[in-house]
Amino acid sequence: MPTSTFREFVAHLDRTGELARVKAKVSPALEIAEIADRMSKSPAPHGHKELDRNPAAKLGGKALLFENIEGSDIPVAINTFGSYWRINQALGTDNLEALAERVQQLVKPEIPSTFFQKLKKLPDLIKMAGFPPRVTKTGICQQVVLEGDAADLTRLPIIQCWPLDGDLRSGQVFDEAAAQRAADTQTGTGRYITLAGIYTKNPNDGSRNVGMYRVQVHGPKLASMHWHMHHDGARHFRMYQKRGEPMPLAIVLGGESVLPYAATAPLPPGVEELLFAGFLNNHGIELVQCKTIDMQVPANAEIVIEGLVDPTGKLLEGPFGDHTGFYSLADWYPAFHVTAITHRRDPIYPTTIVGKPPMEDYFLGKATERIFLPLLKMLIPDIVDYSLPISGVFHNCAFVKIRKEYPFQARRVMHAIWGAGQMAFTKFIVVVDEHVNVHDEQDVMFHLYANCDPARDTEVVHGPVDILDHASPDLGAGSKMGFDATVKLPAEGKVRTWPKELAMDEKTKALVSKRWKEYGFE
Ligand SMILES: Cc1cc2nc3c(=O)[nH]c(=O)nc-3n(C[C@H](O)[C@H](O)[C@H](O)COP(=O)(O)O)c2cc1C
Ligand SMILES: [Mn+2]
Numbered sequence: 001m002p003t004s005t006f007r008e009f010v011a012h013l014d015r016t017g018e019l020a021r022v023k024a025k026v027s028p029a030l031e032i033a034e035i036a037d038r039m040s041k042s043p044a045p046h047g048h049k050e051l052d053r054n055p056a057a058k059l060g061g062k063a064l065l066f067e068n069i070e071g072s073d074i075p076v077a078i079n080t081f082g083s084y085w086r087i088n089q090a091l092g093t094d095n096l097e098a099l100a101e102r103v104q105q106l107v108k109p110e111i112p113s114t115f116f117q118k119l120k121k122l123p124d125l126i127k128m129a130g131f132p133p134r135v136t137k138t139g140i141c142q143q144v145v146l147e148g149d150a151a152d153l154t155r156l157p158i159i160q161c162w163p164l165d166g167d168l169r170s171g172q173v174f175d176e177a178a179a180q181r182a183a184d185t186q187t188g189t190g191r192y193i194t195l196a197g198i199y200t201k202n203p204n205d206g207s208r209n210v211g212m213y214r215v216q217v218h219g220p221k222l223a224s225m226h227w228h229m230h231h232d233g234a235r236h237f238r239m240y241q242k243r244g245e246p247m248p249l250a251i252v253l254g255g256e257s258v259l260p261y262a263a264t265a266p267l268p269p270g271v272e273e274l275l276f277a278g279f280l281n282n283h284g285i286e287l288v289q290c291k292t293i294d295m296q297v298p299a300n301a302e303i304v305i306e307g308l309v310d311p312t313g314k315l316l317e318g319p320f321g322d323h324t325g326f327y328s329l330a331d332w333y334p335a336f337h338v339t340a341i342t343h344r345r346d347p348i349y350p351t352t353i354v355g356k357p358p359m360e361d362y363f364l365g366k367a368t369e370r371i372f373l374p375l376l377k378m379l380i381p382d383i384v385d386y387s388l389p390i391s392g393v394f395h396n397c398a399f400v401k402i403r404k405e406y407p408f409q410a411r412r413v414m415h416a417i418w419g420a421g422q423m424a425f426t427k428f429i430v431v432v433d434e435h436v437n438v439h440d441e442q443d444v445m446f447h448l449y450a451n452c453d454p455a456r457d458t459e460v461v462h463g464p465v466d467i468l469d470h471a472s473p474d475l476g477a478g479s480k481m482g483f484d485a486t487v488k489l490p491a492e493g494k495v496r497t498w499p500k501e502l503a504m505d506e507k508t509k510a511l512v513s514k515r516w517k518e519y520g521f522e
Pocket of ligand 1: 209265
């Protein structure tokens with residue numbers, strides 16, 4: 001079962017040999033980040049069946065609990081979801097495919113004629129699964145309520161991840177002139193809240209959204225909200241801007257162990273993350289009313305920061321060392337004003353660091369890759385399996401396996417992916433045949449190099465790209481490329497006799513396996 005609090009999850013990791021407690025005093029500025037980065041790139045304690053297919057994913061090291069932090073009496077936990085085994089534990093499963101199967105079951109009973117009808121049904125289906133959030137009167141997240149001067153962000157052990165984070169004089173800025181003007185007056189620090197669920201509400205219909213967006217600290221009661229324009233938090237904010245009203249917003253740290261993942265899941269707009277989290281949790285998420293804003297938050301959270309987003313005021317946010325392995329340039333984002341901080345007695349502060357992969361977020365992404373495969377297949381039935389390789393940081397690359405039946409099928413699949421939700425931002429797509437292991441980068445590259453004639457087998461399109469793509473000529477707009485690495489059929493251009501790929505016959509393989517020891521091998 002998933003755990004109902006973050007603290008229990010950390011205790012579970014401790015009991016199972018997955019946690020390292022660090023008693024030495026450490027700085028929240030850079031030191032924790034460097035330790036976590038090294039840990040992410042070390043072998044993980046528990047193996048996992050998924051590793052058989054994906055040899056590069058044995059990494060993740062241990063989760064870390066820093067008990068002695070300079071400048072704060074709150075301990076910091078990091079890398080808690082950063083391995084296959086740990087993300088599985090958080091979601092209460094021993095393999096992500098079993099979870100995907102549950103999603104599949106959810107989708108199956110309804111047979112409307114088109115995919116879009118099915119997609120529209122998804123909220124109902126998740127609701128029907130029967131785990132809606134439940135509002136309770138009290139919650140541990142409000143054991144301590146801090147208002148006024150006591151509601152001070154700088155008392156939390158918020159970390160700095162990379163050296164140039166928040167440094168407007170570093171040249172890592174979107175608009176040099178604006179940054180120059182702003183550098184003296186701007187307040188951005190290098191401290192970012194990185195593993196929080198951001199809770200907002202649609203002012204028109206009251207529906208809730210939870211997204212994981214980083215939050216930069218600008219002062220004791222001031223922060224900036226970094227939601228990409230394509231994400232639901234930004235969509236809600238535009239609604240408040242239109243009304244000219246401040247937007248109530250809660251930053252939630254901890255809670256049920258499924259929550260951080262649920263905040264990152266690419267659910268279609270209007271499908272509530274809290275319903276999905278209840279489904280993953282097998283139990284509705286308990287919510288309590290916030291103290292100073294009209295918002296409900298998980299009762300079992302460690303720490304909740306309540307506040308209002310100014311419909312007009314903007315702050316220069318960034319730069320920030322991002323999951324692409326590069327800094328994202330400082331740019332203007334909405335200002336958030338803290339109205340209260342509530343927490344449980346003796347809270348643990350959960351955080352993460354992103355950077356050159358693999359890091360903790362790789363495993364959150366892998367959970368999405370597996371859990372959403374049934375939905376992707378529903379949209380594009382040609383797809384047998386897919387993988388988002390470590391080196392592609394999610395949106396840069398997808399390996400897609402199809403059962404090829406007709407000419408140009410790979411191209412059709414590419415175009416379908418470029419039209420599918422958050423998958424649409426995929427910069428490079430490699431389509432391979434059914435016998436290729438998409439979880440093994442080496443196997444995919446082998447077929448890409450061997451099977452592609454670059455002039456004949458590539459497809460270049462223009463469209464929206466990820467906001468974090470720094471190579472595209474414009475922010476959020478650029479080109480994407482597909483490689484058809486499948487065996488070519490006659491109608492796919494000029495194709496000569498295609499040679500057969502080498503493979504030993506089954507009989508000989510069985511014979512050699514049987515006699516292996518006899519030859520003197522282990
Ligand atoms: C560690 C981590 C940090 C993230 N930071 C951001 C961020 O700063 N801004 C953002 O828009 N999305 C960020 N994301 C991605 C979103 O959480 C994700 O796309 C989510 O599906 C958005 O939910 P929404 O569609 O409800 O907005 C982050 C994801 C992870 C795993
Ligand atoms: Mn959403």
